[in-house]
Amino acid sequence: MTGHVSDRASASRQRLANAASQAFAERGFHATTTRDIAAAAGMSPAAVYVHHSSKEELLHSISERGHAVILELIRAAIGASDDPREQVGAAIGAMSENHAQNHVVARVVNYELGALSPEHHEQILAMRQQITAELQAVVDRGVASGVFTTTQPRMAANALLSLAVDVARWYHEDGSWSPADVGAFNAEAALRIVGAQPTATP
Amino acid sequence: MTGHVSDRASASRQRLANAASQAFAERGFHATTTRDIAAAAGMSPAAVYVHHSSKEELLHSISERGHAVILELIRAAIGASDDPREQVGAAIGAMSENHAQNHVVARVVNYELGALSPEHHEQILAMRQQITAELQAVVDRGVASGVFTTTQPRMAANALLSLAVDVARWYHEDGSWSPADVGAFNAEAALRIVGAQPTATP
Numbered sequence: 001m002t003g004h005v006s007d008r009a010s011a012s013r014q015r016l017a018n019a020a021s022q023a024f025a026e027r028g029f030h031a032t033t034t035r036d037i038a039a040a041a042g043m044s045p046a047a048v049y050v051h052h053s054s055k056e057e058l059l060h061s062i063s064e065r066g067h068a069v070i071l072e073l074i075r076a077a078i079g080a081s082d083d084p085r086e087q088v089g090a091a092i093g094a095m096s097e098n099h100a101q102n103h104v105v106a107r108v109v110n111y112e113l114g115a116l117s118p119e120h121h122e123q124i125l126a127m128r129q130q131i132t133a134e135l136q137a138v139v140d141r142g143v144a145s146g147v148f149t150t151t152q153p154r155m156a157a158n159a160l161l162s163l164a165v166d167v168a169r170w171y172h173e174d175g176s177w178s179p180a181d182v183g184a185f186n187a188e189a190a191l192r193i194v195g196a197q198p199t200a201t202p
Numbered sequence: 203m204t205g206h207v208s209d210r211a212s213a214s215r216q217r218l219a220n221a222a223s224q225a226f227a228e229r230g231f232h233a234t235t236t237r238d239i240a241a242a243a244g245m246s247p248a249a250v251y252v253h254h255s256s257k258e259e260l261l262h263s264i265s266e267r268g269h270a271v272i273l274e275l276i277r278a279a280i281g282a283s284d285d286p287r288e289q290v291g292a293a294i295g296a297m298s299e300n301h302a303q304n305h306v307v308a309r310v311v312n313y314e315l316g317a318l319s320p321e322h323h324e325q326i327l328a329m330r331q332q333i334t335a336e337l338q339a340v341v342d343r344g345v346a347s348g349v350f351t352t353t354q355p356r357m358a359a360n361a362l363l364s365l366a367v368d369v370a371r372w373y374h375e376d377g378s379w380s381p382a383d384v385g386a387f388n389a390e391a392a393l394r395i396v397g398a399q400p401t402a403t404p
Contacts, residue, residue, distance in 0.1 A: 114228065
Protein backbone atom coordinates (compact mmCIF):
# COMPACT_ATOMS: atom_id res chain seq x y z
CA MET A 1 0.00 0.00 0.00
CA THR A 2 2.68 2.45 1.04
CA GLY A 3 4.50 1.60 -2.16
CA HIS A 4 1.45 2.43 -4.27
CA VAL A 5 0.81 5.72 -2.49
CA SER A 6 4.42 6.72 -2.89
CA ASP A 7 4.44 5.74 -6.59
CA ARG A 8 1.38 7.86 -7.12
CA ALA A 9 2.93 10.80 -5.23
CA SER A 10 6.08 10.49 -7.32
CA ALA A 11 4.07 10.42 -10.57
CA SER A 12 2.18 13.53 -9.44
CA ARG A 13 5.42 15.32 -8.61
CA GLN A 14 6.79 14.43 -12.05
CA ARG A 15 3.62 15.69 -13.75
CA LEU A 16 3.83 18.92 -11.76
CA ALA A 17 7.51 19.40 -12.59
CA ASN A 18 6.80 18.94 -16.31
CA ALA A 19 3.86 21.36 -16.27
CA ALA A 20 5.84 23.93 -14.29
CA SER A 21 8.91 23.67 -16.55
CA GLN A 22 6.77 24.23 -19.62
CA ALA A 23 5.01 27.24 -18.06
CA PHE A 24 8.21 28.80 -16.67
CA ALA A 25 9.98 28.32 -20.03
CA GLU A 26 7.10 29.94 -21.94
CA ARG A 27 6.13 32.87 -19.73
CA GLY A 28 8.88 33.13 -17.14
CA PHE A 29 8.71 32.26 -13.45
CA HIS A 30 7.24 35.53 -12.20
CA ALA A 31 4.34 35.60 -14.66
CA THR A 32 3.34 31.98 -13.97
CA THR A 33 0.82 31.33 -11.19
CA THR A 34 0.38 28.19 -9.09
CA ARG A 35 -3.09 28.06 -10.63
CA ASP A 36 -1.58 27.93 -14.17
CA ILE A 37 0.68 25.06 -13.15
CA ALA A 38 -2.13 23.17 -11.45
CA ALA A 39 -4.36 23.52 -14.52
CA ALA A 40 -1.60 22.34 -16.86
CA ALA A 41 -0.93 19.32 -14.62
CA GLY A 42 -4.67 18.56 -14.32
CA MET A 43 -4.66 19.16 -10.55
CA SER A 44 -6.30 21.57 -8.13
CA PRO A 45 -4.13 24.40 -6.76
CA ALA A 46 -4.59 22.79 -3.31
CA ALA A 47 -3.08 19.56 -4.65
CA VAL A 48 0.01 21.47 -5.79
CA TYR A 49 0.60 22.56 -2.21
CA VAL A 50 0.52 18.93 -1.04
CA HIS A 51 3.75 18.47 -2.96
CA HIS A 52 5.40 21.91 -2.84
CA SER A 53 4.99 24.63 -0.26
CA SER A 54 5.38 27.40 -2.89
CA LYS A 55 5.96 28.11 -6.56
CA GLU A 56 9.57 28.97 -5.69
CA GLU A 57 10.02 25.62 -3.98
CA LEU A 58 8.80 23.92 -7.17
CA LEU A 59 11.30 25.93 -9.26
CA HIS A 60 14.04 24.98 -6.80
CA SER A 61 13.27 21.26 -7.05
CA ILE A 62 13.38 21.47 -10.89
CA SER A 63 16.64 23.41 -10.75
CA GLU A 64 18.26 21.14 -8.18
CA ARG A 65 17.35 17.99 -10.13
CA GLY A 66 18.55 19.52 -13.43
CA HIS A 67 21.91 20.52 -11.99
CA ALA A 68 22.34 17.18 -10.20
CA VAL A 69 21.81 15.33 -13.49
CA ILE A 70 24.43 17.47 -15.28
CA LEU A 71 26.94 17.08 -12.45
CA GLU A 72 26.43 13.30 -12.57
CA LEU A 73 26.81 13.18 -16.37
CA ILE A 74 30.01 15.21 -16.23
CA ARG A 75 31.51 13.14 -13.41
CA ALA A 76 30.63 9.92 -15.23
CA ALA A 77 32.22 11.23 -18.45
CA ILE A 78 35.37 12.26 -16.61
CA GLY A 79 35.48 9.02 -14.60
CA ALA A 80 35.37 6.89 -17.75
CA SER A 81 38.87 7.82 -18.98
CA ASP A 82 42.27 9.12 -17.92
CA ASP A 83 42.80 11.05 -21.16
CA PRO A 84 41.77 14.73 -20.90
CA ARG A 85 40.80 14.68 -24.59
CA GLU A 86 38.30 11.86 -24.09
CA GLN A 87 37.14 13.42 -20.81
CA VAL A 88 36.44 16.88 -22.29
CA GLY A 89 34.78 15.44 -25.40
CA ALA A 90 32.57 13.07 -23.39
CA ALA A 91 31.63 15.68 -20.77
CA ILE A 92 30.63 18.43 -23.23
CA GLY A 93 29.06 15.91 -25.58
CA ALA A 94 26.87 14.47 -22.79
CA MET A 95 25.90 17.87 -21.41
CA SER A 96 25.02 19.19 -24.90
CA GLU A 97 23.01 16.11 -25.79
CA ASN A 98 21.13 16.37 -22.47
CA HIS A 99 20.37 20.06 -23.06
CA ALA A 100 18.98 19.27 -26.53
CA GLN A 101 16.91 16.33 -25.31
CA ASN A 102 15.54 18.29 -22.32
CA HIS A 103 15.66 21.80 -23.74
CA VAL A 104 12.48 22.98 -21.99
CA VAL A 105 13.72 22.01 -18.51
CA ALA A 106 17.26 23.16 -19.37
CA ARG A 107 15.93 26.61 -20.29
CA VAL A 108 14.32 26.98 -16.87
CA VAL A 109 17.38 25.56 -15.10
CA ASN A 110 19.74 28.00 -16.85
CA TYR A 111 17.67 31.17 -17.24
CA GLU A 112 15.51 31.39 -14.09
CA LEU A 113 18.28 31.39 -11.46
CA GLY A 114 17.37 34.95 -10.46
CA ALA A 115 13.91 33.81 -9.34
CA LEU A 116 15.28 31.47 -6.64
CA SER A 117 15.24 32.55 -2.98
CA PRO A 118 18.64 33.77 -1.70
CA GLU A 119 19.29 30.45 0.11
CA HIS A 120 18.30 28.32 -2.87
CA HIS A 121 20.21 30.59 -5.23
CA GLU A 122 23.35 30.11 -3.17
CA GLN A 123 22.92 26.35 -3.11
CA ILE A 124 22.37 26.13 -6.89
CA LEU A 125 25.33 28.45 -7.58
CA ALA A 126 27.47 26.07 -5.50
CA MET A 127 26.33 23.19 -7.76
CA ARG A 128 27.18 25.27 -10.85
CA GLN A 129 30.60 25.99 -9.37
CA GLN A 130 31.13 22.24 -8.89
CA ILE A 131 30.26 21.67 -12.57
CA THR A 132 32.70 24.40 -13.63
CA ALA A 133 35.39 23.09 -11.26
CA GLU A 134 35.16 19.53 -12.63
CA LEU A 135 35.55 20.78 -16.18
CA GLN A 136 38.26 23.31 -15.29
CA ALA A 137 40.30 20.57 -13.60
CA VAL A 138 40.25 18.42 -16.76
CA VAL A 139 41.20 21.38 -18.97
CA ASP A 140 44.05 22.21 -16.58
CA ARG A 141 45.28 18.59 -16.60
CA GLY A 142 45.26 18.61 -20.40
CA VAL A 143 47.27 21.83 -20.47
CA ALA A 144 49.73 20.50 -17.87
CA SER A 145 50.28 17.28 -19.81
CA GLY A 146 50.65 19.15 -23.11
CA VAL A 147 47.67 17.62 -24.96
CA PHE A 148 45.80 20.97 -24.82
CA THR A 149 47.55 24.03 -26.19
CA THR A 150 45.15 26.79 -25.10
CA THR A 151 46.92 29.61 -23.27
CA GLN A 152 43.66 30.71 -21.61
CA PRO A 153 42.35 27.66 -19.78
CA ARG A 154 39.79 29.60 -17.70
CA MET A 155 38.19 31.31 -20.68
CA ALA A 156 38.35 28.02 -22.58
CA ALA A 157 36.47 26.09 -19.84
CA ASN A 158 33.92 28.91 -19.73
CA ALA A 159 33.46 28.75 -23.52
CA LEU A 160 32.90 24.97 -23.39
CA LEU A 161 30.07 25.49 -20.89
CA SER A 162 28.70 28.29 -23.11
CA LEU A 163 28.44 25.95 -26.09
CA ALA A 164 26.58 23.35 -24.04
CA VAL A 165 24.29 25.73 -22.11
CA ASP A 166 23.27 27.70 -25.20
CA VAL A 167 21.78 24.52 -26.71
CA ALA A 168 18.85 25.08 -24.29
CA ARG A 169 18.15 28.40 -26.04
CA TRP A 170 18.32 27.39 -29.71
CA TYR A 171 17.39 23.71 -29.84
CA HIS A 172 13.99 22.75 -31.30
CA GLU A 173 12.73 19.28 -32.20
CA ASP A 174 11.75 20.42 -35.70
CA GLY A 175 15.34 21.27 -36.67
CA SER A 176 17.53 18.94 -38.71
CA TRP A 177 19.86 17.86 -35.87
CA SER A 178 19.17 15.16 -33.31
CA PRO A 179 20.35 15.57 -29.71
CA ALA A 180 23.10 13.04 -30.54
CA ASP A 181 24.23 15.17 -33.53
CA VAL A 182 24.49 18.22 -31.27
CA GLY A 183 26.43 16.24 -28.66
CA ALA A 184 28.87 14.89 -31.25
CA PHE A 185 29.45 18.30 -32.85
CA ASN A 186 29.96 20.09 -29.53
CA ALA A 187 32.33 17.37 -28.28
CA GLU A 188 34.54 18.05 -31.30
CA ALA A 189 34.16 21.84 -31.05
CA ALA A 190 35.19 21.65 -27.38
CA LEU A 191 38.40 19.84 -28.31
CA ARG A 192 39.13 22.46 -30.97
CA ILE A 193 38.62 25.29 -28.47
CA VAL A 194 41.12 23.83 -25.97
CA GLY A 195 43.56 23.16 -28.83
CA ALA A 196 43.64 19.36 -28.39
CA GLN A 197 46.64 17.72 -30.05
CA PRO A 198 46.79 14.14 -31.37
CA THR A 199 49.82 13.62 -29.11
CA ALA A 200 51.30 15.66 -26.28
CA THR A 201 53.42 18.61 -27.46
CA PRO A 202 56.96 18.54 -26.07
CA MET B 203 12.67 74.83 -30.60
CA THR B 204 11.68 71.74 -32.56
CA GLY B 205 15.22 70.50 -32.15
CA HIS B 206 15.02 70.88 -28.38
CA VAL B 207 11.70 69.12 -28.14
CA SER B 208 12.94 66.29 -30.31
CA ASP B 209 16.20 65.99 -28.29
CA ARG B 210 14.19 65.81 -25.11
CA ALA B 211 11.87 63.18 -26.60
CA SER B 212 14.85 61.18 -27.74
CA ALA B 213 16.45 61.37 -24.26
CA SER B 214 13.16 60.23 -22.70
CA ARG B 215 12.91 57.31 -25.08
CA GLN B 216 16.48 56.28 -24.22
CA ARG B 217 15.75 56.51 -20.49
CA LEU B 218 12.62 54.40 -20.98
CA ALA B 219 14.49 51.81 -23.04
CA ASN B 220 17.18 51.52 -20.34
CA ALA B 221 14.64 51.19 -17.53
CA ALA B 222 12.60 48.64 -19.49
CA SER B 223 15.66 46.56 -20.43
CA GLN B 224 16.74 46.40 -16.79
CA ALA B 225 13.24 45.40 -15.63
CA PHE B 226 12.69 42.81 -18.40
CA ALA B 227 16.15 41.30 -17.75
CA GLU B 228 15.48 41.04 -14.01
CA ARG B 229 11.87 39.86 -13.84
CA GLY B 230 10.98 38.89 -17.40
CA PHE B 231 8.67 40.72 -19.79
CA HIS B 232 5.37 39.25 -18.57
CA ALA B 233 5.94 40.08 -14.90
CA THR B 234 7.00 43.68 -15.61
CA THR B 235 4.27 46.33 -15.65
CA THR B 236 4.25 49.63 -17.49
CA ARG B 237 4.02 51.18 -14.01
CA ASP B 238 7.33 49.46 -12.97
CA ILE B 239 9.06 50.81 -16.08
CA ALA B 240 7.67 54.31 -15.60
CA ALA B 241 8.82 54.36 -11.96
CA ALA B 242 12.32 53.15 -12.87
CA ALA B 243 12.57 55.84 -15.58
CA GLY B 244 11.22 58.54 -13.24
CA MET B 245 8.12 59.12 -15.39
CA SER B 246 4.38 58.76 -15.00
CA PRO B 247 2.73 55.72 -16.67
CA ALA B 248 0.88 58.22 -18.90
CA ALA B 249 4.22 59.63 -20.08
CA VAL B 250 5.31 56.13 -21.13
CA TYR B 251 2.33 55.94 -23.48
CA VAL B 252 3.40 59.19 -25.14
CA HIS B 253 6.39 57.26 -26.49
CA HIS B 254 5.11 53.70 -26.80
CA SER B 255 1.56 52.46 -27.33
CA SER B 256 2.17 49.33 -25.24
CA LYS B 257 4.73 47.42 -23.19
CA GLU B 258 5.12 45.03 -26.13
CA GLU B 259 5.85 47.93 -28.46
CA LEU B 260 8.61 49.03 -26.06
CA LEU B 261 10.08 45.50 -26.05
CA HIS B 262 9.91 45.47 -29.85
CA SER B 263 11.79 48.76 -30.17
CA ILE B 264 14.55 47.46 -27.82
CA SER B 265 14.74 44.20 -29.75
CA GLU B 266 14.74 45.84 -33.18
CA ARG B 267 17.49 48.28 -32.19
CA GLY B 268 19.58 45.50 -30.60
CA HIS B 269 19.37 43.29 -33.66
CA ALA B 270 20.04 46.20 -36.04
CA VAL B 271 23.24 47.03 -34.13
CA ILE B 272 24.47 43.42 -34.33
CA LEU B 273 23.64 43.17 -38.04
CA GLU B 274 25.56 46.41 -38.66
CA LEU B 275 28.58 45.24 -36.62
CA ILE B 276 28.69 41.93 -38.48
CA ARG B 277 28.34 43.55 -41.90
CA ALA B 278 31.08 46.05 -41.06
CA ALA B 279 33.37 43.26 -39.85
CA ILE B 280 32.76 41.25 -43.01
CA GLY B 281 33.10 44.31 -45.25
CA ALA B 282 36.52 45.19 -43.82
CA SER B 283 38.36 42.24 -45.37
CA ASP B 284 38.25 39.63 -48.14
CA ASP B 285 39.82 36.92 -45.99
CA PRO B 286 37.20 34.64 -44.37
CA ARG B 287 39.55 34.17 -41.39
CA GLU B 288 39.65 37.89 -40.65
CA GLN B 289 35.94 38.21 -41.40
CA VAL B 290 34.87 35.43 -38.99
CA GLY B 291 37.25 36.59 -36.26
CA ALA B 292 36.15 40.22 -36.53
CA ALA B 293 32.42 39.40 -36.73
CA ILE B 294 32.32 37.07 -33.72
CA GLY B 295 34.76 39.27 -31.80
CA ALA B 296 32.61 42.37 -32.34
CA MET B 297 29.35 40.59 -31.51
CA SER B 298 30.83 39.04 -28.35
CA GLU B 299 32.33 42.33 -27.19
CA ASN B 300 28.97 44.07 -27.80
CA HIS B 301 27.10 41.38 -25.84
CA ALA B 302 29.50 41.77 -22.88
CA GLN B 303 29.34 45.57 -22.95
CA ASN B 304 25.53 45.60 -23.24
CA HIS B 305 24.73 42.35 -21.47
CA VAL B 306 21.50 43.62 -19.88
CA VAL B 307 19.99 44.71 -23.20
CA ALA B 308 21.45 41.64 -24.94
CA ARG B 309 19.71 39.37 -22.44
CA VAL B 310 16.33 40.91 -23.28
CA VAL B 311 17.08 40.88 -27.00
CA ASN B 312 17.99 37.17 -26.98
CA TYR B 313 15.73 35.67 -24.33
CA GLU B 314 12.40 37.53 -24.65
CA LEU B 315 11.61 36.77 -28.28
CA GLY B 316 8.59 34.72 -27.23
CA ALA B 317 6.96 37.83 -25.71
CA LEU B 318 6.80 39.70 -29.04
CA SER B 319 3.51 39.89 -30.97
CA PRO B 320 3.32 37.43 -33.90
CA GLU B 321 4.04 40.25 -36.44
CA HIS B 322 6.96 41.62 -34.46
CA HIS B 323 8.27 38.13 -33.77
CA GLU B 324 8.29 37.39 -37.49
CA GLN B 325 10.12 40.64 -38.26
CA ILE B 326 12.78 40.02 -35.59
CA LEU B 327 13.25 36.40 -36.67
CA ALA B 328 13.90 37.72 -40.20
CA MET B 329 16.65 39.97 -38.76
CA ARG B 330 18.14 36.99 -36.90
CA GLN B 331 18.06 34.99 -40.12
CA GLN B 332 19.95 37.81 -41.85
CA ILE B 333 22.62 37.69 -39.13
CA THR B 334 22.91 33.91 -39.49
CA ALA B 335 22.99 34.17 -43.29
CA GLU B 336 25.83 36.74 -43.28
CA LEU B 337 27.92 34.51 -41.02
CA GLN B 338 27.01 31.31 -42.85
CA ALA B 339 28.09 32.86 -46.16
CA VAL B 340 31.54 33.69 -44.76
CA VAL B 341 31.96 30.21 -43.26
CA ASP B 342 30.93 28.68 -46.59
CA ARG B 343 33.40 30.88 -48.51
CA GLY B 344 36.17 29.81 -46.12
CA VAL B 345 35.32 26.14 -46.65
CA ALA B 346 35.14 26.61 -50.43
CA SER B 347 38.54 28.32 -50.53
CA GLY B 348 40.10 25.70 -48.25
CA VAL B 349 41.05 28.02 -45.36
CA PHE B 350 38.37 26.42 -43.12
CA THR B 351 38.44 22.64 -42.70
CA THR B 352 35.16 22.05 -40.86
CA THR B 353 33.02 19.37 -42.49
CA GLN B 354 29.86 20.73 -40.82
CA PRO B 355 29.62 24.39 -41.85
CA ARG B 356 25.99 24.82 -40.71
CA MET B 357 26.60 23.49 -37.22
CA ALA B 358 29.83 25.48 -37.08
CA ALA B 359 28.11 28.79 -37.93
CA ASN B 360 25.44 27.98 -35.33
CA ALA B 361 28.13 27.28 -32.71
CA LEU B 362 29.84 30.62 -33.43
CA LEU B 363 26.56 32.44 -32.75
CA SER B 364 26.11 30.33 -29.59
CA LEU B 365 29.47 31.48 -28.23
CA ALA B 366 28.60 35.13 -28.86
CA VAL B 367 24.94 35.03 -27.71
CA ASP B 368 25.72 33.16 -24.48
CA VAL B 369 27.94 36.05 -23.36
CA ALA B 370 24.68 37.87 -22.54
CA ARG B 371 23.86 35.13 -20.01
CA TRP B 372 27.17 34.79 -18.16
CA TYR B 373 28.88 38.19 -18.42
CA HIS B 374 29.06 40.36 -15.29
CA GLU B 375 31.07 43.53 -14.80
CA ASP B 376 32.63 42.19 -11.58
CA GLY B 377 34.38 39.31 -13.39
CA SER B 378 38.02 39.40 -14.38
CA TRP B 379 37.48 39.81 -18.13
CA SER B 380 36.77 43.03 -19.99
CA PRO B 381 34.41 43.08 -22.98
CA ALA B 382 37.52 43.36 -25.18
CA ASP B 383 39.02 40.22 -23.55
CA VAL B 384 35.82 38.31 -24.29
CA GLY B 385 35.78 39.56 -27.89
CA ALA B 386 39.41 38.57 -28.45
CA PHE B 387 38.98 35.11 -26.92
CA ASN B 388 35.78 34.35 -28.85
CA ALA B 389 37.31 35.57 -32.13
CA GLU B 390 40.07 32.98 -31.69
CA ALA B 391 37.66 30.26 -30.48
CA ALA B 392 35.51 30.89 -33.57
CA LEU B 393 38.49 30.33 -35.87
CA ARG B 394 39.32 27.11 -34.03
CA ILE B 395 35.75 25.84 -34.40
CA VAL B 396 35.75 26.34 -38.19
CA GLY B 397 39.20 24.76 -38.40
CA ALA B 398 40.97 27.85 -39.80
CA GLN B 399 44.30 27.07 -41.43
CA PRO B 400 47.27 29.45 -41.72
CA THR B 401 47.13 28.85 -45.48
CA ALA B 402 44.56 27.23 -47.73
CA THR B 403 44.71 23.42 -47.77
CA PRO B 404 45.13 21.93 -51.22
